[in-house]
Amino acid sequence: MAKATKLVGIAFALAVALGVGVTIGWFSKPANEEKTTLDQSLEEFDFKLIDEFINAVDAQHLEKETKHLSSKIRWATSQGDYDMADYTINKWKDELDDAWSMDYQILHSWPDEQNCYARLIDTSGAEQFVLRKKEEGDEFQNDDQVLMFYNAFAPPLEEPITTTKLVYGHYCNTENVEWLLGQNANIFTDSVVICKYGGGAGRPDKGKNVKPHGAKAVLIFSDPFDASDENDLTFPDGPGIPEDTVQRGSAKYKRGDPTSPGYPSIEGAYFDDWRDLLNYTREQVESPHIWAPLPSQPFAWGDARHLLSQLEGGAVPQEWKDQSGIETLASFGGAIKNEQEFNINIAVKYERKKSQDVIGIIEGSEYPDEYVLIGNHRDSWIHGAIDAGAGMTTIFEISRLFKELKIKPKRTVIFCSWGSEEHGLMGSIEFVEEFLAVLKERAVLYINADVSFQGNEYFKAGASQQMHELVFEITDYIKDHVDENKSVTDKWVEKTEAEGRPSIGNPGLGSDYAPFHHFGGVPVIDVGFTQTTRKIGIYSTYHTAYDSYEYVKMIDPGFVAAKKVTEVTGALLIRAACSHFFPVDPAPMASYIDGLDEKLPDVGSEVSLAQQNLIKKASSSLKNQLSAIKNIYDSATSVDADKKRSFHRLLSFSKYLTDQNCCHPIQQDLQNVVVASRQEGGPATYPGISNYFGLGNKEEVQRQVGILITRLNAAADYLNLKAFSVRATNEL
Amino acid sequence: MAKATKLVGIAFALAVALGVGVTIGWFSKPANEEKTTLDQSLEEFDFKLIDEFINAVDAQHLEKETKHLSSKIRWATSQGDYDMADYTINKWKDELDDAWSMDYQILHSWPDEQNCYARLIDTSGAEQFVLRKKEEGDEFQNDDQVLMFYNAFAPPLEEPITTTKLVYGHYCNTENVEWLLGQNANIFTDSVVICKYGGGAGRPDKGKNVKPHGAKAVLIFSDPFDASDENDLTFPDGPGIPEDTVQRGSAKYKRGDPTSPGYPSIEGAYFDDWRDLLNYTREQVESPHIWAPLPSQPFAWGDARHLLSQLEGGAVPQEWKDQSGIETLASFGGAIKNEQEFNINIAVKYERKKSQDVIGIIEGSEYPDEYVLIGNHRDSWIHGAIDAGAGMTTIFEISRLFKELKIKPKRTVIFCSWGSEEHGLMGSIEFVEEFLAVLKERAVLYINADVSFQGNEYFKAGASQQMHELVFEITDYIKDHVDENKSVTDKWVEKTEAEGRPSIGNPGLGSDYAPFHHFGGVPVIDVGFTQTTRKIGIYSTYHTAYDSYEYVKMIDPGFVAAKKVTEVTGALLIRAACSHFFPVDPAPMASYIDGLDEKLPDVGSEVSLAQQNLIKKASSSLKNQLSAIKNIYDSATSVDADKKRSFHRLLSFSKYLTDQNCCHPIQQDLQNVVVASRQEGGPATYPGISNYFGLGNKEEVQRQVGILITRLNAAADYLNLKAFSVRATNEL
Structure with a gap:
């Protein structure tokens, strides 16, 4: 999972929650509710099938599988990854009707480890302090399969840098x-800037924020203040x-190859x-970007402790100290003590x-010809017991x-094991690009299980x-x-302090549901088990060599989560795949559109009042058709053609909201005119308008x-039963 | 119908005929063939429905409707056009379930008649001869609704021209x-060039051919040698x-607004x-073009007779004289007799x-949700008894x-009356652009009847x-x-001297089937009744004020055609709309692809041998799936799901062959990677490769x-019953 983009997704989910307000009118079906005769004629689905499934889910199997799949390093295209693909094919050939691999030839970026270094030197060039390239825990020290710390698709330095200007930029967000x-x-001219993860600036954003001011590279560490909870001891x-x-992690803005x-x-x-592309990203200072615009090097917080102790310059604000677990933080630098230089x-x-991609x-x-898909990526940065092991375990x-x-x-059920997700959702995007037309025709639902338990x-x-x-x-x-008197929903409400129903976020950009x-506009559900909200919303060993079987046992003893x-x-998969109909309700979309209209x-004045009224007229048409x-669908008294037609329209209308020229100049996979992510600081209205407004491109807003x-x-x-008539009816 | 593009279509149809060779393996069902029991279980279609329809088609009704609809001038957006739209809506509201208008706001180009002129003047500026702007027949002389002769979307002159360099360019094709x-x-520097229609150069091509050599404008006339048959008396x-x-006619390369x-x-x-767009087309000398690159003015052949008599310069080749019905043709000009000048x-x-668009x-x-569409355009250049009257009559x-x-x-039947076809298929393209996704999902067949009888x-x-x-x-x-012992096919074979089956051309670009x-990749059929091939394949009064009821009566006495x-x-419409299944055969496509591969x-070397082999591997996959x-489909013994699935796949696979970046830099509606028109002089292989090869764009060929x-x-x-497996299977 790519964290930079995940943060955007989270920010967006919050916006959604505000936009939707209290969702209305859904249809709940508690287990003990008595069904009417009408319901039964329409809905033969027997929840006994789900009961039987639930009872058979086996924590011991889950634990065994987690241990097995995290036993080998399996970064994308490693031997471990290919071996796991073979394992998956064989497993699914045995369990399902058939399984096979869809192969893609994808551009990856790798660290040139032998030529990478970062260190303090003295005036004679002698090393004073060398930054670690990877974890040093016993288990990993000598495994040359462990990839060094790096940001995929951050550009290389054109030549090594030696500078006295080492600057501490905190989160390196725009405010900092x-x-x-x-x-x-x-301060940033010809500097190397030390940043830390978090603070609302994603991996590529930190370099993007300091490049216009002359910075040459960024170093990025994970501050335990952000990555751990207050009283956490460090692993193990x-x-x-x-x-x-x-x-x-990947520092690419644009997903896919x-x-x-x-x-x-x-x-x-x-x-x-x-x-x-490399030249483009180097020459381009302002948005839009394809890759991170500046070289970046992640490094350990233990090394940050030393580097920060060596800085000379003015004092950092007290707020920065309050937001830090690094006790040496004092100066924001600009120079280094004892005439040392930084060489990288x-x-x-x-x-x-x-x-x-294994299918x-x-x-x-x-x-x-109606497909319900379920998937997760197979590649991990190192052993990936949680990312992507949790989702793999779930799906297996x-x-x-x-x-x-x-x-x-x-319905036809399709299990998917995606490749190269960590490099920017490569496998799933290439798959959707290959089969877009067929997916638009046939896909009913895609369920994603990536970091499906991190708490x-x-x-x-x-x-x-x-x-x-x-x-x-x-x-x-x-x-x-935990509490058999509560439902999963009840606990969700309790932990998130939701009023009424818990909030379901709009899917962002952080995992393989995105394409x-x-x-594709295909309906998706992304699942996960978590803790009450942590500071940065992700577990501490995320994308490290410590995302291991031992770590999983610590956060989910007994594999109950x-x-x-x-x-x-x-149960979601069975419900969608094994019944003629399943719950579908357009009310949340209608509320969401209201929020965008508002x-x-x-x-x-970028969008004239007349244009705003035309947009509202069109959005009203959509809402009216959804309601009609x-x-x-609701009033049908038998499984007739209208019932089926209306069911499929309610499921699939989002496929008709995509446009190849909406909603972003570079991120061409963001094509849904209603739910595409807003990324360029524009207002919280329709994303195409918002993104180009944020870029200051008036013509494109039009x-x-x-x-x-x-x-x-x-x-x-598409929703209307009478062909081609919506706009004509509006005009009359 | 736009002739320039129609000619391309014809040329392409000939190429197709060669590519396909003798089509194979279709399924014919003569009226007197006895059906097997198996056939009957699969196919309940009763040909009595067609018999009943045929018997009810009434020549008197056809004649009456032709007279009515050609009684008013109805160029696109004229009052006559709007009135005819109302008439059509009311008629269809009465005859069908419902009817309405889909309105578009489309850019048209019109002659600025008051400021247009073309004349010979003497050295004092006195008029010596003035070219007619429109027909002078009694019926039309004083009707100011008759549009003057013009080419829609040819650019205007930036300022009036006075020149002694009047040149006769014959067809103004590249050879001439x-x-x-x-x-x-x-010879062409600062000249005005007199061209005639035909000779393989379409309306915009004539100006395109002479512009690089310095010509400022072209005059275009219809030579009776090309437009009439040898012994024809002139109408009436x-x-x-x-x-x-x-x-x-339209001189636009690109269809649609x-x-x-x-x-x-x-x-x-x-x-x-x-x-x-105007600036672009003026500045652009070489391909690709949107509009005609040079101003053009059509004029009457009676006026050509005088102009040609006034030319001074070398003698034209004997071949040009042999190809002309203008007795004054002698010199190719370059100067004008008696110190006259040409002023335009x-x-x-x-x-x-x-x-x-009326629906x-x-x-x-x-x-x-399965749509069979039938349509034609409603607009005509003047009265349009044949174009578009013939098709309108047929459909009405x-x-x-x-x-x-x-x-x-x-199936749902949708009647369509398109607007503004003569300006470049405006109404149908805008409609398909609006409803592309729904048409891809639901359209089973589009039947076009434009110039449905011209002989x-x-x-x-x-x-x-x-x-x-x-x-x-x-x-x-x-x-x-004529001959009750023959079928329509028999006569078609006889008149075209076909061996075996008559040739069915690939649809070109000449009418509303094109979008x-x-x-859309939607299956289409374009119908027409004609004569044995005339010199330019179109009736003589095409796009003139003489395309009238009287003319129709002359070429089709009794309205038998x-x-x-x-x-x-x-019958085609009823067969497709009223039966569970109807004949569909992929064999012609398979043969066609073989031709492209060859x-x-x-x-x-523009396409490496390895690439050629990959193309052939992919085309083999398609052919194999079509065959499978x-x-x-053929082996199904009942109307089961597989029968229906295979039927729809055989109909609709062409919808999956379209790509937004195939096959032409400007003509973005040409998106079918197999059957898009080849237009830029490339080899007779796949059109995207051929067109960019013809343009000399090696990178785009790749x-x-x-x-x-x-x-x-x-x-x-899409064709394969097993999802996503074709490429994987090929790899194994």
Whole structure:
């Protein structure tokens, strides 16, 4: 999972929660509610199938699988990754109808480890202090399969740097950078800047914020203040982040193979030259970016402790000290004590390599052309017991039980094991690019289970708007893992202090649901078990060599969270795959659109009142059609053609909201005119308008208005039972 | 119908005929063949429905409707056009379930008649001869609704021209231009060039050919040698072209509203500034073009007779004289007798106006979400009894009989009356741009009837490859209008001297089928009744004020051709709309692809042998899947799910062959990687590769190879019953 983008997703989810307000009108089905005769004629789904599944989920199996899959290093395209692909194919061949690998030829970026270094030297050039390249814990010290700390797709340095200007930039977010410039307008000129993860600035953003002021590179560490909870002991004594580590991760803005935008990286594909992309990203200071614009080097917080102790210059604000677990933090630097200099090289190798998506399939008995997909990535930065091990374990347990329980789905079920997610959702994007048309025609739902347990307190989910009702049906039905008198929903409400229903976030950009959601408009659900909110919302050993079996045992003793998230995930899959109909409700989408409409005035005169009214007219058409089709669906008294048509329209209308020219100049996979992420600081209205407004591109704002109106109308027309008539009816 | 593009279509159809060779393996069903029990279980379609329809088609109704609709001038957006839209809505509201107008705001170009002139003057500036602006026949002389002769979207002159350099360029095709340059390398510098229609150079091509050599404008006339048959008397004494007329027509390369490429021109849409397009087309000398690159003025051949008599300079080749009906042709000019000068202005008004598509609908009883569409344009240059009257008459008679015979289709039938076709397929393109996703999901077939009778000898058709079998089933079934012992097919074979089956051309770019075929990949059939091939393949009064009711009566006495084409067209519609299944055969497509593969070596080393082999591997996948799915379809013994799935795949696979970046830099609606038109002189292989090869763009040829491989694979995957497995299977 890519954290930089995940943070955006979280920020966006918060915006969603505000936009939606209290979601309304969903349809809950507690286990003990008596069904009417009408319900039964419409809905033959028997919850006994879910009961049977839940009872069969086995914590011991989950633990065994976690141990097995985290026993080998499996970064993308490593031998461990390829071996795990073979394991997955064989497992699914045994458990499902068939399984195979879809191979892609994808551009990856790797650290050129031999040529990378970072150190303090004295005036004679003698080493004073050398930054660690990787973890030093016994288990990992001598394993040359462990990748050094690096940010994939951050550009290399054009030549090594030796500088006296070492600056502490805190989170290196815009506020921090502004403060430092206030101290000294030239502070960043020819500098190397020490940043820490978090603070609302993603991996590539830190370099982006300091590059315009002359910085040459950034160093990034994980401060235990942000990565651990207050009283955590460091692992293995507790779940806190060890001092010799830091998260790796991709610093790419654009998802997918950057050399084949919009197309799968298959044999015979056309590839842009990566050298052109590298030059572009180096020359480009302001947005939009493809890759991080500045070289960046992650390093351990134990080493940060020393570096910060060597800085000379003015004092940092007290607030920065309050936000830090590094006791040596005092000066923001600009110079180094004792005439030391900082000497660094960041070297990168670009290589196109085979990346595998493993596909396993069970053909549906009644609706073979309706696909319910479930997936997660297979690659991890090191052993990845949680990322991506948790999701792998969840999915493997489900596939195992499909065989053991002889589950025969009505719809075709497709299990997916994606490759190269950590490099920027490579495997899933290339897959969706290859099969976009077929997915638009046939995909009913994609369920994602990535970091499906990183804590053991409560279940939460992100989901497409029309899927909220399905999520709640299942979390209402399944009991909490601690208190049998509570449902999974009850605990979720309790832990998040929600009023009414818990909030379900809009899917962001952090895992393999993104191409389905943003590019295909396919309904998605992303599952996960977590703790009450931690400071940066992610477990401390994320993307380190300590994301291990031992760590999982510490945060989820007995694998009870793993079992519970597997129960919920499997139940969602079974419910969607094994019944003629399942809950679907457009009400959250209608509320969400209302929120976007309300924020239209925030773009001021950039979008005229007449245009705002045309947008609202089109969004009303969509809401009216959603409401009309829901009425048809609800009022049907038998499984007739109208019932089926209205069901599918309610599921799939989001596929008709995508447009190849919405919503971002570079991030071409963000194509949903309503739910695409807002990323450039524009107002909280429709994303195409917002993103180009944020970039100051007035002409493109105008184009986005036209695209938005066109797609809102088109989705309304898709929903309407009477062909091509929505706009004509509006005009009369 | 736009002739320039039609000629390309014809040229392409010939290429297709060669590529396909003798089509193989279709399924014919003569009327008297006995059905097996198996057939009956699969196919409940009763040909009595077609018999009943055929018997009810009424020549008197056809004649009456032709007279009515050609009684008023109805150029696009004229009052006559809007009135006819109202008439159509009311008629279809009465005959069908419902009807309405879809309105678009489309950029049109109009002649600024008051500021247009073309004349010979003497040295004092006194007028010696003035070219007519429009027909002078009694009926039209004083009707100011008659549009002057003009080429829509040819650019205006930046200022009036007075020149002594008047040059005769014959057809102004590349061969003619080369010959003249051989006489005098500077002959075109600052000249006005007299061209005639035909000779393989379309409306915009003539200016394109002479502009690089310094010409400032072209005059274009219709030579009776090309427009009439040898012994024709001129109308109204015979079907020959009168001396006071010339065809109007669009000189635009790119179809649809040029200011909204890819998007519908609806209220709120974003429009490019037409001034930018005008500047672009003026500055651009070489391909690719949007509009004609040079101002052009059509004029009457009677006036050409005088102009040519006034030319001074070398003698034209004897061949040019042999190819001319103008007795004064002698010199190719360069100067004008008696110190006369040629003085011309071409002035244009650009205006965005409401253009209406009228839609009429009958909801299908069994498959309401499967659409069979039938359509034609409503606008004509003047009265348009044939263009678009013939098709309108055909379609109106069919809608009348749907009511009278109480035909209840299984699929939804949609009648379409397109606006502004003559300006470049505006109405149909905007419609397909608006509803592309829904059409890709639901459209089963689009039937086009434009110039559906321009002669009374035999029926012919253009069609998507998989529709050939349906066409032949109907033309085998229906009897010839002259000889009851022959079928429509028999006469077609006889008149075209075909060996075996007559050739069905690949749909080109000449009428409203183009956006369905090229942009949507929707199966199409284009119908027409014609004569044995005339010199330029079109009737003499095409796009003139003489395309009138009187002219129709002369070429189709008794409206027997009109009746026969209506029988065939209606039967095609009924067959497709009223039965569970209808004939569909992928064999012609397989042969066609073989032809394209065979021509791959013609691009030489631009496409490596390894790439050629990857293309052939992908095309083999597609052919294999077509064959496999046809076997499943044929071997089904009941109307089961596999039968339906395979039927729909055989119909719709062409929708999966489209790509937004294939196949042309400007003509963005040409998106089918197999059947897009080849236009830039490249080899007769896949169109994306061919077109960019023709433009000399090596990098884009490489990109097109990747796109082609991707889409061939994607279409194969769509056809395959097992999801996502085609490429994986190939790799194993």
